[in-house]
Amino acid sequence: xxxxxxxxxxxxxxxxxxxxxxxxxxxxxxxxxxxxxxxxxxxxxxxxxxxxxxxxxxxxxxxxxxxxxxxxxxxxxxxxxxxxxxxxxxxxxxxxxxxxxxxxxxxxxxxxxxxxxxxxxxxxxxxxxxxxxxxxxxxxxxxxxxxxxxxxxxxxxxxxxxxxxxxxxxxxxxxxxxxxxxxxxxxxxxxxxxxxxxxxxxxxxxxxxxxxxxxxxxxxxxxxxxxxxxxxxxxxxxxxxxxxxxxxxxxxxxxxxxxxxxxxxxxxxxxxxxxxxxxxxxxxxxxxxxxxxxxxxxxxxxxxxxxxxxxxx
Amino acid sequence: xxxxxxxxxxxxxxxxxxxxxxxxxxxxxxxxxxxxxxxxxxxxxxxxxxxxxxxxxxxxxxxxxxxxxxxxxxxxxxxxxxxxxxxxxxxxxxxxxxxxxxxxxxxxxxxxxxxxxxxxxxxxxxxxxxxxxxxxxxxxxxxxxxxxxxxxxxxxxxxxxxxxxxxxxxxxxxxxxxxxxxxxxxxxxxxxxxxxxxxxxxxxxxxxxxxxxxxxxxxxxxxxxxxxxxxxxxxxxxxxxxxxxxxxxxxxxxxxxxxxxxxxxxxxxxxxxxxxxxxxxxxxxxxxxxxxxxxxxxxxxxxxxxxxxxxxxxxxxxxxxxxxxxxxxxxxxxxxxxxxxxxxxxxxxxxxxxxxxxxxxxxxxxxxxxxxxxxxxxxxxxxxxxxxxxxxxxxxxxxxxxxxxxxxxxxxxxxxxxxxxxxxxxxxxxxxxxxxxxxxxxxxx
Numbered sequence: 001x002x003x004x005x006x007x008x009x010x011x012x013x014x015x016x017x018x019x020x021x022x023x024x025x026x027x028x029x030x031x032x033x034x035x036x037x038x039x040x041x042x043x044x045x046x047x048x049x050x051x052x053x054x055x056x057x058x059x060x061x062x063x064x065x066x067x068x069x070x071x072x073x074x075x076x077x078x079x080x081x082x083x084x085x086x087x088x089x090x091x092x093x094x095x096x097x098x099x100x101x102x103x104x105x106x107x108x109x110x111x112x113x114x115x116x117x118x119x120x121x122x123x124x125x126x127x128x129x130x131x132x133x134x135x136x137x138x139x140x141x142x143x144x145x146x147x148x149x150x151x152x153x154x155x156x157x158x159x160x161x162x163x164x165x166x167x168x169x170x171x172x173x174x175x176x177x178x179x180x181x182x183x184x185x186x187x188x189x190x191x192x193x194x195x196x197x198x199x200x201x202x203x204x205x206x207x208x209x210x211x212x213x214x215x216x217x218x219x220x221x222x223x224x225x226x227x228x229x230x231x232x233x234x235x236x237x238x239x240x241x242x243x244x245x246x247x248x249x250x251x252x253x254x255x256x257x258x259x260x261x262x263x264x265x266x267x268x269x270x271x272x273x274x275x276x277x278x279x280x281x282x283x284x285x286x287x288x289x290x291x292x293x294x295x296x297x298x299x300x301x302x303x304x305x306x307x308x309x310x311x312x313x
Numbered sequence: 314x315x316x317x318x319x320x321x322x323x324x325x326x327x328x329x330x331x332x333x334x335x336x337x338x339x340x341x342x343x344x345x346x347x348x349x350x351x352x353x354x355x356x357x358x359x360x361x362x363x364x365x366x367x368x369x370x371x372x373x374x375x376x377x378x379x380x381x382x383x384x385x386x387x388x389x390x391x392x393x394x395x396x397x398x399x400x401x402x403x404x405x406x407x408x409x410x411x412x413x414x415x416x417x418x419x420x421x422x423x424x425x426x427x428x429x430x431x432x433x434x435x436x437x438x439x440x441x442x443x444x445x446x447x448x449x450x451x452x453x454x455x456x457x458x459x460x461x462x463x464x465x466x467x468x469x470x471x472x473x474x475x476x477x478x479x480x481x482x483x484x485x486x487x488x489x490x491x492x493x494x495x496x497x498x499x500x501x502x503x504x505x506x507x508x509x510x511x512x513x514x515x516x517x518x519x520x521x522x523x524x525x526x527x528x529x530x531x532x533x534x535x536x537x538x539x540x541x542x543x544x545x546x547x548x549x550x551x552x553x554x555x556x557x558x559x560x561x562x563x564x565x566x567x568x569x570x571x572x573x574x575x576x577x578x579x580x581x582x583x584x585x586x587x588x589x590x591x592x593x594x595x596x597x598x599x600x601x602x603x604x605x606x607x608x609x610x611x612x613x614x615x616x617x618x619x620x621x622x623x624x625x626x627x628x629x630x631x632x633x634x635x636x637x638x639x640x641x642x643x644x645x646x647x648x649x650x651x652x653x654x655x656x657x658x659x660x661x662x663x664x665x666x667x668x669x670x671x672x673x674x675x676x677x678x679x680x681x682x683x684x685x686x687x688x689x690x691x692x693x694x695x696x697x698x699x700x701x702x703x704x705x706x707x708x709x710x711x712x713x714x715x716x717x718x719x720x721x722x723x724x725x726x727x728x729x730x731x732x733x734x735x736x737x738x739x740x741x742x743x744x745x746x747x748x749x750x751x752x753x754x755x756x757x758x
Binding site for chain 2: 059060061062063138141142144145146147148166167168169170171174254255257258259260271274275276277278279
């Protein structure tokens with residue numbers, strides 16, 4: 001009697017457990033469904049639809065679409081402006097990685113070493129990231145103005161007239177002028193990211209290192225930097241993807257000009273789709289942009305990730 | 314209790330999903346066009362409640378349009394118009410997206426020409442011919458003003474804002490100080506350019522980030538060299554090409570002017586929408602600007618004292634040996650034309666509202682604001698404005714801006730080649746060839 005009672009209660013526990021699992025699964029699905037639905041409708045579907053559109057000629061307002069096959073893609077492959085845009089995008093990638101990350105890291109280390117005393121600077125350095133990009137663009141358009149801008153005026157005042165430039169109009173330097181502003185805007189972001197990781201490094205490590213006779217330099221290169229590895233990879237990936245899709249500041253400051261000197265894949269896509277009424281070709285550029293970003297991100301991310309796991313393992 | 318909660322949450326999730334899907338499906342279906350009239354009927358309101366949207370880009374004098382709309386609403390109780398002012402260049406994108414999504418405002422502005430024709434062909438615009446013919450309303454307007462909105466023998470827009478022609482605005486104080494006279498020929502203009510440069514004043518201010526300001530030089534030079542037919546023949550593909558010698562020669566004259574120091578430094582990076590060319594005039598750093606006659610009202614709004622003391626204009630000079638009539642002007646009679654979108658459920662009310670935009674009270678307000686409304690018999694006390702009116706009245710032809718006349722795809726190519734031409738990135742021959750190549754490709758498809 002007692003045994004049967006025991007059995008049935010055990011069985012009840014099992015069914016109860018199963019029911020709890022089922023309940024849990026239903027809840028999980030319910031909670032995930034909205035996110036998946038939104039991603040599907042707002043991310044996945046537009047991507048697929050862009051690829052579909054890239055095979056058509058469409059002016060964006062006409063109800064009729066003309067099927068072109070791969071004509072748009074052939075045109076893209078031969079389009080010098082598009083390849084110039086790709087090159088410009090990669091210039092932004094490299095300069096962002098070379099400038100933003102090291103300066104962001106240096107600022108983070110500096111602020112971290114100061115502790116409370118530097119709170120004020122933490123806020124100040126963070127400010128550019130809080131400004132709207134359009135406001136920054138207009139601000140720097142005035143700063144770069146060849147007649148009234150503060151840069152040329154300062155250079156003239158201190159007798160360096162030879163260094164004054166047509167910052168945004170000279171096709172040779174316009175891209176670098178804008179990149180400087182992009183860096184100014186995003187360095188604080190990486191600074192905050194690194195600052196957060198730095199504060200996660202326990203103080204005991206530093207003490208232990210000093211007891212073992214490490215110098216400040218040695219401590220940074222051999223202990224801090226390897227510990228920041230994860231953050232650095234994250235920062236590099238973010239910077240890479242962000243630079244490849246970059247649009248806003250360039251659009252506000254130069255619209256990709258003068259004469260395509262600062263053209264990016266995204267600005268070129270926008271111009272084709274919305275100014276020239278070539279929605280089909282614009283979709284082709286958008287799809288190509290998607291492929292470039294995806295391939296670059298995967299080729300960079302996975303090897304780094306694997307290396308990371310090897311080290312951890 | 315617990316069970317009920319679970320079902321409720323399920324219902325909520327489903328509701329959210331449905332909302333999300335239906336919200337997204339709408340724009341995807343809209344371009345098919347078939348759904349549009351149905352959407353209109355559905356939106357038909359209870360009696361006495363008519364609501365529609367009106368977009369415009371008259372951001373320097375929004376009150377004139379607002380006053381018109383207020384008068385319209387006062388005379389038509391139960392009709393409510395939401396007025397949405399937008400900035401010039403962003404508007405061009407916004408209206409296109411709205412059209413493509415089947416969600417445009419009832420009343421919207423265009424510059425006539427190519428882009429409006431695209432919307433007309435796509436069936437997005439209401440044919441206004443009958444409205445315009447009613448009680449001979451059409452006779453109110455200067456005939457030249459309707460040519461930019463008449464396609465296939467029908468009228469698709471109402472000219473309202475202004476008669477805008479490009480003229481050379483100049484600082485008369487600087488001219489007086491240097492003993493300069495407004496030039497009547499290109500050679501005289503070049504002499505003035507040299508004198509100004511010797512005095513460290515940039516001859517022409519130009520803000521060419523948006524590319525269309527530079528096109529004005531090109532359009533005038535082509536017209537002065539060979540008359541308006543050269544462009545018309547090339548654009549309509551009736552025996553002409555964009556490689557016509559007139560286009561190449563105009564390009565050479567422009568590059569000569571650039572090399573002579575005819576323009577402010579860095580003009581290809583300056584932005585007209587933030588006033589960077591006008592600031593150079595106000596500061597006396599530059600002496601002239603080739604710009605639409607809207608400059609008069611814009612500058613009066615920005616800097617009235619300076620305008621009173623310094624601003625004057627002269628027509629674009631003749632070119633020696635050119636075949637074009639020097640009285641010809643480049644510009645638009647009407648400037649902004651208001652059209653009604655075909656999804657609008659209230660075309661009659663919308664047209665009535667448009668009539669208020671250019672009624673007598675509105676015309677009377679436009680005069681002092683420096684505008685030249687495209688109505689017959691308009692005259693003004695303002696000498697500068699009257700001089701512009703006379704210039705338009707005496708013109709043998711009015712060439713519409715190329716980038717507005719051409720279909721948008723070619724308009725963009727035109728503007729791109731202009732920026733490259735002025736930036737000395739393309740030779741005149743290369744610019745002409747690029748233009749022609751795009752035109753051949755466009756019309757062969």
